[in-house]
Amino acid sequence: MKWRQGWNRIQCAGDGARVGTFQQQQSNYAGEVMLMKNYAFIDYATQGYMAAVGLLILLFHGDAVPGWQWLILAHGAGLVAVHFLIQGYSRRPANRVLDFLRHFYPVLLYAGFYRETGELNQMLTSGYLDPVFIRLEEQIFGCQPSLVLMANFPFNLVSEPLYAAYFSYYVMITGVGLALFLRNRSQFFHYVSVVSFVFYVCYLIYILAPVVGPRLFYRSMDGYELPPEVRPDVLPDFPDAVRSGPFFQLMGWIYQTFEATGAAFPSSHVAVALTTVYFSFRYLRRIRFIHLGVALMLCLATVYCGYHYVVDVLGGMVTAVLLVPIGNWLYRRFRVGPPDNAPLAVDSGTV
Numbered sequence: 330m331k332w333r334q335g336w337n338r339i340q341c342a343g344d345g346a347r348v349g350t351f352q353q354q355q356s357n358y359a360g361e362v363m364l365m366k367n368y369a370f371i372d373y374a375t376q377g378y379m380a381a382v383g384l385l386i387l388l389f390h391g392d393a394v395p396g397w398q399w400l401i402l403a404h405g406a407g408l409v410a411v412h413f414l415i416q417g418y419s420r421r422p423a424n425r426v427l428d429f430l431r432h433f434y435p436v437l438l439y440a441g442f443y444r445e446t447g448e449l450n451q452m453l454t455s456g457y458l459d460p461v462f463i464r465l466e467e468q469i470f471g472c473q474p475s476l477v478l479m480a481n482f483p484f485n486l487v488s489e490p491l492y493a494a495y496f497s498y499y500v501m502i503t504g505v506g507l508a509l510f511l512r513n514r515s516q517f518f519h520y521v522s523v524v525s526f527v528f529y530v531c532y533l534i535y536i537l538a539p540v541v542g543p544r545l546f547y548r549s550m551d552g553y554e555l556p557p558e559v560r561p562d563v564l565p566d567f568p569d570a571v572r573s574g575p576f577f578q579l580m581g582w583i584y585q586t587f588e589a590t591g592a593a594f595p596s597s598h599v600a601v602a603l604t605t606v607y608f609s610f611r612y613l614r615r616i617r618f619i620h621l622g623v624a625l626m627l628c629l630a631t632v633y634c635g636y637h638y639v640v641d642v643l644g645g646m647v648t649a650v651l652l653v654p655i656g657n658w659l660y661r662r663f664r665v666g667p668p669d670n671a672p673l674a675v676d677s678g679t680v
Contacts, residue, residue, distance in 0.1 A: 367419040370656075370663035371522040375435055376411060378442070378529040379404045385452065385536065393451040400445070407438075432510065432517060435525040440587065446532050447589030450539035456553050457591055458540045462638045463559045470639065475543035476565055478633040483568035491633050492576035494626035496583075498598045501605040501620070508613055516612050520605075523656035527604050530652055531597040539591025543635045550590045580634070596637045599645025600652070602627050607653050 365373075383404035390397035411434065418424070418431040430437075466473055479488070502524070509517040541550050546564055571577055602624045609620040628646075631637040 367415050368663070369518070369522065370660045371435055371518070371525055372411065372415055373663055374522070374526050374529055374659075375438070376408055378532070379407050379411075381533070382442075382445070382449070382536070383408075386449065389452040391452065394449060400448075432514065432521065435521055436506070439525075439528060442528070442532050443592065444587070444589050446535040446539075446592055449536045450591040453537060454539065457545070457550070458538055458594075459542070459545050460556055460559045462540055462594065462640050463555070465640055466638050473543070473546075473561065474639050475632050475635050475637070476546065476561065479567070479571065479635065480565040482633070483570060485570040485574055488568075488571040488633070489574040489576050491626060491630035492574060492580055494623055495598065495630040495634055495636070496576055496580055497623050498602050498627060501602055501624070505605045505608055505613065505620075509608070513612070516608075519657075519660055520608050520612075522660045523608075523653060524601060524604055526656040526659070527600050527648065527652050528597065531592075531595060531600060531648065534595065535589070535592040538594065540594040540638075540641070541591055542593035542637050542641065546635075584636075593637055594641045595644030595648045596631055596641040597645065598631055598637075599628055599642050600648040603646065603649035604653055607649075 368376075383401050386394060386397050386400050386404070394400065414427070414430055414434060418427040421427055463473065466475075482488075506517065506520060506524075509520050541553075544550070545553075545555055546561065606617070606621050606624045609617040613620075628642050631642050632639055
């Protein structure tokens with residue numbers, strides 16, 4: 330009898346320990362849930378990107394990233410600021426400043442994240458991968474399309490519409506975003522979530538596998554020059570008719586002011602432009618075919634204007650095709666509020 334009583338006490342103690350462990354696990358899970366309360370997919374994506382890049386800097390900065398401590402501090406501050414913005418808006422949704430920041434904060438980070446890739450892309454590699462892409466273009470096409478197209482069509486009537494189409498990338502992002510913001514916040518949040526997801530994946534690739542693009546034919550970048558074996562013997566000049574165009578000059582200023590070296594593959598111009606087209610077909614149907622036509626011109630312009638290799642354009646197309654469905658699924662998976670398994674409403678009305 331005594332040994333049975335002892336055994337029962339041992340069993341009770343074991344059951345109590347298991348219950349205690351389970352309760353502790355439940356408590357930890359509840360704490361995690363409360364910490365991430367009110368997070369949507371865009372918040373997980375943005376926080377995840379900042380944390381991942383901060384970790385890369387911490388582990389691999391070496392001598393390639395001067396002032397890396399400040400970058401880590403900035404990423405940490407960004408994580409905290411975004412978290413408090415999310416929680417602050419959940420408590421005061423009527424506050425107009427918080428409402429604007431809650432919806433637009435990822436857009437406000439794009440330029441900084443993009444420029445940062447140019448500061449970080451030598452952590453894991455030395456130089457750029459352009460020789461690989463140049464050889465690949467030569468094998469596929471027997472030439473360098475980024476050099477041949479303008480040389481064969483050196484006319485202002487060709488170049489200006491294509492430079493304008495390339496510039497339209499910025500109009501697409503802001504125009505579609507503002508149209509959706511003014512008509513339906515849910516559609517806008519969907520749009521920003523998927524577009525940001527595509528941007529973040531592109532930015533990570535720029536850090537890990539930097540490619541400058543055809544501009545490297547004409548000048549060195551950050552002290553890097555193409556090896557002689559991949560440089561053409563004769564480089565075509567930019568025709569005067571092309572240089573005189575206002576959109577040529579505008580894009581020259583934009584690249585000189587904002588461009589990040591090594592951000593060519595995949596082309597985010599192509600990937601994000603096609604992503605915006607998807608949302609036109611979904612929500613802004615009156616402009617969908619015009620939007621698609623301009624986006625296709627943009628794809629051609631990236632090569633004609635000498636900003637990208639054809640492989641970059643194909644990479645951008647594949648990026649959009651792969652990431653938009655994944656982004657849609659993740660957006661629904663982590664929507665704030667009650668689950669909604671039904672497709673988002675498609676508005677076939679006016680813009």
